[in-house]
Amino acid sequence: MVETSPRVPPALLAAAALALALAGCSGDDGARSEESPGPLARALTAACTAVGLCGPGEARAAPARGARAPHVHLVELVEVARGALRAKSVHTGSLRNRVVVRVFNQEEGRVTLLPHFEGDTVRTGDVLLELDNTLLEAQLDKALAVREDAQTSLRRVEQLQQGSLISQDEVTRALTAVEVARSEERVLRTRLGYTRVVAPFSGVVTARLVEVGDVVPRHSHVLTVADPSSLVTDLMVSELLVPHLVIDDPVEVRIDALGDTTFPGRVLRIHPDLDRRTRQGRVEIVLSPVPVGAQAGQFARVTFTTEAPDRNHLPFSALRRDRDGEHVFRVDAQLRASRVAVRSGRRLADRVEILEGLEAGERVVVKGFLGLTDGKVVKPVGEQGSRAPRS
Secondary structure, three states, rough: OOOOOOOHHHHHHHHHHHHHHHOOOOOOOOOOOOOOOOHHHHHHHHHHHHHHHOOOOHHHHOOOOOOOOOOOOEEEEOOEEEOOOOOEEEEEEEEEOOOOOOOOOOOOEEEEEOOOOOOOOOOOOOEEEEOOOOOHHHHHHHHHHHHHHHHHHHHHHHHHHHHOOOOOHHHHHHHHHHHHHHHHHHHHHHHHHHHHEEEEEEEEOOOEEOOOEEEEOOOOOEEEEHHHHHHHEEEEOOOOOOHHHOOOOEEEEEEHHHHHEEEEEEEEEEEEEEEEHHHHEEEEEEEEEEOOOOOOEEEEEEEEEEEEOOEEEEEHHEEEOOOOOEEEEOOOOOEEEEEEEEEEEEEOOOOOEEEEEEOOOOOEEEEEEOOOOOOOEEEEEEOOOOOOOOO
């Protein structure tokens, strides 16, 4: 089969001929710019394309290129400020009772009295535990009898000594027997006291581990008593925050279980050691006063308000870091950017302290770092960069 070229409609051929004729009659070498083709040339191009006289590349008439405008590097600038940075930081922890006593028995025996259960309130001196003391009372009675006998023997020996009928050694042995009897009596009275345990302070029973009738060995954990007015929360805070905290600094505490209300608190204790892995230190916060409904184990949020000394600072986004260290791009009066090595300090919110490398009032780049190099001329944009260069 023989391929045939597509037939061009006569109307299109006539339009192309007319355009060619008009283009030949209207050519003025100096009247039209080369960069802006006239309407006749555009009509000719369209007609040629329509009838297939021009190729796809010839159909696109590219304007002549003029002088290329130089590339302008746009940046946003900010001035280095000086002053005290104040910021709030929130740390979380759990409430706990700072004063907690685990009650242990110091004598073995059968539990005869254990009147309090978990949640019961006790006062100082209330009886918490009593053990069967029958055996110890019998031993005390025996010790009392031994002491009476020893004292009687001592009086008889002293009378004989007055008549020089016995030696001094026998008198000494009689005195020793009396002291031993008295010591045994004191030991038994002390052990009898251990069978009765009283509350060391006013608080709440938080654990009951034995029941009446149980025979407990010596040094068994039987009860736990806590002081609910001593609620504190332990927080792990950054090493950057610890130096700015002082004992009794006020804080705000919000307990999730009690809603959005904030309660006053203060820094009770700052532990001296930091965790070597996390670089954090432990801080104890005490509630003063303890709000109604607060309990040990509840989740708490503590807000610290800290203020640093007057120092140079700038937005954190202006600080750059690479393998050579921290740096910023400072812009001089001629709008030329230069890389300046700096040493940063503490970061508070979106600001960071600059300890070395910059002075207050100098301008640095805060946006527009892509393609920015040392010594490049920039053009400020935005409110902070719209000022005229300073001479």
